[in-house]
Amino acid sequence: MRxxxxxxxxxxLLPACVAQQWQLGAAGGFGIAKNLTVSSGSGSxxxxxxxxxxxxxxxxxxxxxxxAGEFRYTYRFGDLKLSSxxxxxxxxxxxxxxxxxxxxxxxxxxxxxxxxxxxxxxxxLYRGTGTEHAFQPLSSFAILTKTSEVTGxxxxxxxxxxxxxxxxxxRIEVRDYITPVPKQVLTPGPRAKIGGWxxxxxxxxxxxxGF
Numbered sequence: 001m002r003x004x005x006x007x008x009x010x011x012x013l014l015p016a017c018v019a020q021q022w023q024l025g026a027a028g029g030f031g032i033a034k035n036l037t038v039s040s041g042s043g044s045x046x047x048x049x050x051x052x053x054x055x056x057x058x059x060x061x062x063x064x065x066x067x068a069g070e071f072r073y074t075y076r077f078g079d080l081k082l083s084s085x086x087x088x089x090x091x092x093x094x095x096x097x098x099x100x101x102x103x104x105x106x107x108x109x110x111x112x113x114x115x116x117x118x119x120x121x122x123x124x125l126y127r128g129t130g131t132e133h134a135f136q137p138l139s140s141f142a143i144l145t146k147t148s149e150v151t152g153x154x155x156x157x158x159x160x161x162x163x164x165x166x167x168x169x170x171r172i173e174v175r176d177y178i179t180p181v182p183k184q185v186l187t188p189g190p191r192a193k194i195g196g197w198x199x200x201x202x203x204x205x206x207x208x209x210g211f
Contacts, residue, residue: 021109023060023070027171027206030054031076031095034199036181038082038141040192045084045141047186047194049093052077054202060103068103070118074177076202080128080144080186082137089137091144092130093185095200097177098122099155117158118173124153126182140189149182159204169208176201 033049053076060070073096080091099122107114128146136143159173177200188194 021062021210023058023169023208023210025058025060025169025171025206025208027056027058027173027204028054029056029202029204031078031177031200031202033078034196034201036186036194036196036198038084038188038192038194040141040189042140043084045082045138047080047082047142047144048198049078049095049200050081050090052079052094054204056204056206058208060208062109065108066105068105068116070101070103070120071099072101073098074175074202076200078200080130082142082144084138084141087137089144090130091128091146093126093128093144095127096125097153097155098124099153101155105161112163114161114163115158116161116173118175119154119156121155122153123150124177124179125150126185128185141192142189142194143187145185145187147184149184151179151182154178161208167210169210171204171206171208173205174201174203 031054032051035046036048038045056074058072062068076095080093082089101118101120103116103118105114105116127148157175162170179198181194
């Protein structure tokens with residue numbers, strides 16, 4: 001009888017496993033980062049990341065009728081930039097984000113249209129990929145470097161999920177990727193300071209398959 005214990009437990013858990021709905025999906029969009037202010041004794045400048053294409057893959061699961069969890073990876077093109085007084089300098093760059101979000105739905109799982117709000121956290125990798133030179137314009141404000149830096153990440157946003165077939169869903173959403181300033185990639189000048197946080201607003205559209 002004891003040997004049958006694992007099988008009895010598996011049969012007891014089977015309905016819960018079947019009832020749990022999972023989704024796998026992919027999305028694409030465009031990220032738009034808020035400018036950061038660099039201040040020094042000689043004046044001020046703006047720095048940050050240029051807008052760029054984003055691609056995302058996710059795996060989600062329903063925890064309860066109105067609550068879901070989701071693992072997500074997002075790749076984003078984002079050149080570094082620095083500008084002041086009509087002079088602008090850019091430097092190749094990109095970003096990787098890995099995070100887990102909770103999604104709250106006001107409608108039930110079987111609704112055809114499901115708006116949601118989402119929030120969570122994880123990490124983001126910033127990489128400068130350009131070619132460094134002995135002299136960089138506006139270097140008294142900041143140096144844009146060919147290096148990598150991992151920061152903590154907070155995500156917030158929302159959107160809508162639309163059922164278009166029995167197991168197929170359309171997803172439209174907007175995410176804000178919030179991190180501290182990566183000061184190894186955007187290195188302040190000797191007497192300069194970069195204030196604020198990086199806010200990267202990213203509208204995304206995609207599809208997912210439920211099972």
